[in-house]
Amino acid sequence: MDILPYSDNHHAFRMKLREFLSSEVTPYVDQWESDHIVPKSIWKKMGQEGFLCTAVSREYGGFGGDFLYSVIVIEEMVKTNHTGLMVQLHSDIVVPYIESFGTEIQKRRYLPGCVTGDIVMAVAMTEPNSGSDLASMTSTAVEEEGQVVINGAKTFISNGINCDLVVLAAKDPSVDDPHKAVSLYLIEADTPGFKKGNRLEKLGMHSQDTAELFFTNCRIPQAQLLGKKGHGFIQLMQKLQQERLVCVIWALAIAKNILSWTEDYCRNNPKFGKPLAASQSVQFSLVEMLTEIRIGTAFVHQLIINHMQRKERVIDTSMAKYWISDMANRVANRCLSMVGNMGMRETCPIVRMWRDIRVFSIFAGTSEIMKSIIAKSKAF
Ligand SMILES: Cc1cc2nc3c(=O)[nH]c(=O)nc-3n(C[C@H](O)[C@H](O)[C@H](O)COP(=O)(O)OP(=O)(O)OC[C@H]3O[C@@H](n4cnc5c(N)ncnc54)[C@H](O)[C@@H]3O)c2cc1C
Known part of the structure; x- marks a missing residue:
């Protein structure tokens, strides 16, 4: 397979x-x-x-x-x-x-x-009032006396506390078209004016140091511009296929892990004198999830091969991003129900995975944004 x-x-x-x-x-x-x-x-x-x-x-x-x-x-x-x-x-x-x-x-x-x-690296695009609609970001990068002065706040930045270097997206406020105003910059963590903020308390991903980042008159040499000035949006778009494919592979692996643990649990835990897995309804649930994962795996593996052949697969990757994320969440929910009160205990391994999988339909583009990309390509 x-x-x-x-x-x-x-x-x-x-x-x-x-x-x-x-x-x-x-x-x-x-x-x-x-x-x-x-x-x-x-x-x-x-x-x-x-x-x-x-x-x-x-x-x-x-x-x-x-x-x-x-x-x-x-x-x-x-x-x-x-x-x-x-x-x-x-x-x-x-x-x-x-x-x-x-x-x-x-x-x-x-x-x-x-x-x-x-x-350790981080990428800082999201702001308190700018997530899916990146064009609405308000962080600014202004050229002044041979330097670039950065001002603004970013939030939900993964590796935000541990990072030593940040790829930051910021706008030139003198450019009207938001899509031509964004540039990317490399900001070293010890640059004066760059401050790491609070580590965010989250529903899941507890060991991940997701944080706020603040830039106040943060001066960097012009040489820290990454790529061409005003090309930030294009650069972000160019990298999205791999970013989303990584999330898809990751979500699929989590779904497989949750199901594999649940299958073992159902085989080894007797209820009413026989293993849970002997019940036809449990078997059907396991079979349905195995099937969804098998279908997802075939799709994702094909995408990996296409990606390695440097083929553009933006629409298929968007389909996989929302479908695999939703499927992995469905698997997590069903498995948690199948293990009964065990599923409420912190010691139960799938509890952490159930929490951690939730974000996959949010970050790297929400499921709704994926569907709107696909819909646009179809020109319905
Ligand atoms: C744990 C975690 C880690 C993250 N790591 C990073 C990181 O390292 N770097 C970084 O820059 N960002 C990071 N993010 C931010 C993430 O990329 C954003 O959360 C994501 O882009 C969605 O933006 P938002 O949360 O502001 O939602 P919003 O854009 O406010 O959307 C809210 C809701 O409206 C829906 N919606 C929005 N626009 C549309 C539309 N046009 N049509 C239909 N529905 C729409 C969305 O689908 C969503 O359901 C992280 C987020 C989380 C939770």
């Missing part, structure tokens, strides 16, 4: 990562969940072992792996049952901005540190 062309090297990488995560991550996850953050040291350990930025070329410290290495990292991270160490955001969503749009100087300055885990 698996159509992805994994090689022996991919399999060996997966085994090495699995072993690393079982000793360096899984034992600490409960602590990180109650700390509401992961320690910086785990980023460095991941980097030292070669598990960050697998796609970055050798020239900049990586090993130039294909997208299947990213898929492996996402799938194995899911098995640790937490979302705090958001490697996929760093490696497959934010760092690619530097790889694609960075100058040679920017690449040499930042990419090696991203690979080793010395530089």
Whole structure:
């Protein structure tokens, strides 16, 4: 069924990562969940072992792996049952901005540190009054005496506390067309005028340090512009296919994990003298979920292959983003119901996954936004 062309090297990488995560991550996850953050040291350990930025070329410290290495990292991270160490955001969503749009100087300055885990990255687009409608952002970037002065506030920024470098979207207020006003900038965490705000208390993703970021007369050299001035929107659009595909692979892996745990639970827990799984209604529920996951997997694997062939699949990826996110939430809800009062206990592994999966129909474009992208392409 698996159509992805994994090689022996991919399999060996997966085994090495699995072993690393079982000793360096899984034992600490409960602590990180109650700390509401992961320690910086785990980023460095991941980097030292070669598990960050697998796609970055050798020239900049990586090993130039294909997208299947990213898929492996996402799938194995899911098995640790937490979302705090958001490697996929760093490696497959934010760092690619530097790889694609960075100058040679920017690449040499930042990419090696991203690979080793010395530089943790975040991307800051969302503002208190600007989420889906990014064009309405109000953060400004004004050129002044050879520098750029940034003012504004960002919110819901993943890796917001741990980040060392931020890809920030801000507008030139002198440009009327909002789509031509946005540029991207690289902001180092210790730049005067840049302040990390509150770590947000969330329904799920407890170990993830999602935070507010504030910029007050934050002056950066013009050389920190990432890509061309006024091209921020185009750059964001260019990177959305991979960003959303990463979320799809991640959500699908969580759904598989929840179902696999629930299946075991139903096999091993007797009710009325026989295992739960002996009941036809439980069997039918499990079968329905297995089927949905199987259908989803076929779709996602095809998208991964197309993505690796550099084919544009924006509409299909939007379909997958909303459908897989909704399906994973359906699976999480049904599984939680099937385990009875266990599903209300913090010690039940699927409780955390049920909380964590909720956000997938919100971030990286809500399900409604995905449907409007698809509808527009169909010109109904
Ligand atoms: C845990 C978490 C992590 C995040 N990480 C990051 C990050 O690292 N960096 C970052 O920049 N952002 C991040 N975000 C923000 C995220 O990208 C936004 O939440 C998302 O874009 C939606 O914006 P919003 O929440 O403001 O919702 P809104 O845009 O206010 O939407 C509210 C509701 O209206 C609906 N809606 C909006 N517009 C339309 C429309 N045109 N048609 C139909 N329905 C519509 C939406 O679907 C939604 O249901 C994160 C969010 C969360 C929750």
